Amino acid sequence: MKRKIIRQGHNTLTITLPSAWVKKCDLHSGDEVEISETNKALVVSAQSNVSGSxxxxxxxxxxxxxxxxxxxxxxxxxxxxxxxxxxxxxxxxxxxxxxxxxxxxxxxxxxxxxxxxxxxxxxxxxxxxxxxxxxxxxxxxxxLGETTYKEFNNALRRIFLIIKSMSEELIEAIDGSKTLLKRIHMEDTNLDRFEDFCIRVLNKRGYEDFRKTPTMHSIIFLLEMVGDEFKGLAAVLNQKTKVSAPMHKALEDISRMF
Structure with a gap:
């Protein structure tokens, strides 16, 4: 749909919101909407449709x-x-x-x-x-509090850091530090906490570049699978006394990716 730009005052330009969309989102005068900018596109999100749900x-x-x-x-x-x-x-x-x-x-x-x-x-x-x-x-x-894109980005960064830590500890465990295997299992639970939070933010607000929201869902899902695989490897390593050289190198290569 198209909207004409209306000048109000000396430097202010405004557009009207579609009435059907306003009714659907139950918006009223004085309510706030979220506006995100992506290149030449503006995405207007009605927070009232999730706030208080x-x-x-x-x-x-x-x-x-x-x-x-x-x-x-x-x-x-x-x-x-x-x-x-x-x-x-x-x-x-x-x-x-x-x-x-x-x-x-x-x-x-x-x-x-x-x-x-x-x-x-x-x-x-x-x-x-x-x-x-x-x-x-x-x-x-x-x-408690308001969910923001900054919190999402912090949680996503934390996910990568945890996965990197898990991969490094797997390598140390191969070299003889078996006590790290239990910690890897604990870290996977912490990883799941941040992944669940990221999914919550995406479902509640979407990604800051709204077009990338489905992509971010897929990325979070795949990162969760990586963490689960590391946890599974830790369980296998706990039963093995020796690991092949190719396996050791593969884990080192994976660790460098993060």
């Missing part, structure tokens, strides 16, 4: 993986508020098998947790959100 999940009677997948999916989708309802009479279960090393650091693996305690442990793994209200049969998870 919320979803309600009912996880009563769900298994551990289902609870985790529901909460994580809502987080990655970009909701500002996630209300999780559960049955307070659900029996306690041993949840430790669903967690990775960083969570196990503060949870006794033999301890049985209730559903609210499990959800708290899951939220502790997510970046930028906290439980702000908790009752007998539900809790409210809410985003």
């Amino acid at each position: 919320k979803v309600t999940l009912d996880v009563s009677g769900f298994s551990i993986p289902l609870i985790w997948k529901h909460v994580l999916s809502a987080y990655r989708a970009g909701y500002d508020e996630i209300i999780v309802r559960y049955n307070p009479r659900d029996s306690k279960r041993n949840f430790y098998t669903a967690f990775s090393y960083d969570t196990l650091a503060y949870i006794n693996e033999k301890e049985e947790l209730s559903t609210p305690e499990l959800i708290q442990a899951l939220v502790n793994r997510l970046v930028g959100v906290e439980i702000i209200d908790q009752k007998e049969a539900y809790c409210v998870i809410r985003e």
Whole structure:
């Protein structure tokens, strides 16, 4: 569609917004929109369509993986508020098998947790959100602060640094430092935290160059796969006493890529 440029005052030029788009995004006078510049293109994004968005999940009677997948999916989708309802009479279960090393650091693996305690442990793994209200049969998870492109870029940079660290530690482990293999597993969990955050930002705001948003989704997905492969290699190396020279060189080449 085309819009005419209107002069207002001496140096101000304005254009009107399409009324159908304004109604669809529920915009009103005084609301703010996000404008990003790419060469000769301006992309106008209505933040009101994501700001304040919320979803309600009912996880009563769900298994551990289902609870985790529901909460994580809502987080990655970009909701500002996630209300999780559960049955307070659900029996306690041993949840430790669903967690990775960083969570196990503060949870006794033999301890049985209730559903609210499990959800708290899951939220502790997510970046930028906290439980702000908790009752007998539900809790409210809410985003703290505003998600920005700067935070996305910082998280993406951190992902590359973690992958580089994992590759270097794999090489050290081959040379005899087996204690690093457990750390690699822990770092993969930290990697997943930043990857989930990046997906959340892309779904909530898009990439700063909006046309590259699908590409960034693919890049984040592939980086997650790289981290998972390094974690898998660490598990294999823990069982092997010797690694071939070509394998050693391949890992060094991969490390230099990051």
